[in-house]
Amino acid sequence: MELGYERPEDRPAAPAPLDRVQEFINTRINLRETGDFRDELASPTALRDWLSARGLLPRRAQLGQHDLDRAIAVREGLRAMLARNNDASEATDAEALRALDEAAAMFPLRVSVGAGAEPVLGPAGPPGFEHALAGLLADVVTARSAGLLSRLKACRDPACRWVFYDSSKNRSGAWCSMAACGAASKKRHFTERRRQQRQRG
Ligand SMILES: [Zn+2]
Numbered sequence: 522m523e524l525g526y527e528r529p530e531d532r533p534a535a536p537a538p539l540d541r542v543q544e545f546i547n548t549r550i551n552l553r554e555t556g557d558f559r560d561e562l563a564s565p566t567a568l569r570d571w572l573s574a575r576g577l578l579p580r581r582a583q584l585g586q587h588d589l590d591r592a593i594a595v596r597e598g599l600r601a602m603l604a605r606n607n608d609a610s611e612a613t614d615a616e617a618l619r620a621l622d623e624a625a626a627m628f629p630l631r632v633s634v635g636a637g638a639e640p641v642l643g644p645a646g647p648p649g650f651e652h653a654l655a656g657l658l659a660d661v662v663t664a665r666s667a668g669l670l671s672r673l674k675a676c677r678d679p680a681c682r683w684v685f686y687d688s689s690k691n692r693s694g695a696w697c698s699m700a701a702c703g704a705a706s707k708k709r710h711f712t713e714r715r716r717q718q719r720q721r722g
Pocket residue numbers: 676677678681682683696697698701702
């Protein structure tokens with residue numbers, strides 16, 4: 522994919538099926554340098570194509586603006602949730618989380634019995650948009666039960682919030698990429714320290 526923007530090649534994707542959730546959230550990329558962004562889900566058709574390319578939705582499904590709005594609410598709510606796995610505090614994301622909660626209530630989920638006689642959470646109802654989004658949310662809940670969700674983090678830079686999987690032993694990853702956001706943060710701190718030193722001196 523051509524992003525025209527340096528993105529963390531050094532980070533492994535989340536293990537399946539959490540990698541799909543990660544990919545879904547990262548359909549929006551904030552361009553930290555310019556404040557601009559790119560969105561792969563810019564229209565109902567683009568959303569349909571994204572989901573059907575991954576086998577989550579029949580190719581001929583018809584999606585409307587309401588579906589797109591709900592998908593974006595889920596995406597940005599999940600991003601806010603995963604920013605909490607980094608350094609985000611409550612005040613910044615209440616609205617996004619509330620919108621996610623509201624959207625999620627509309628997606629049908631069911632518990633079935635898996636091959637190993639274990640309970641499996643998955644989407645209910647016929648294939649379609651709600652089935653697809655329910656599947657993504659089920660993967661989030663399942664990952665949380667497995668202790669994997671806390672490793673999925675939105676980058677510490679609020680202007681970025683790209684979602685990465687922190688595979689480090691001590692779960693200390695903060696930036697999507699040390700070369701991009703990590704370096705930019707270091708530079709900001711350095712400049713700030715210099716400024717303070719000059720003021721004191
Ligand atoms: Zn970043």
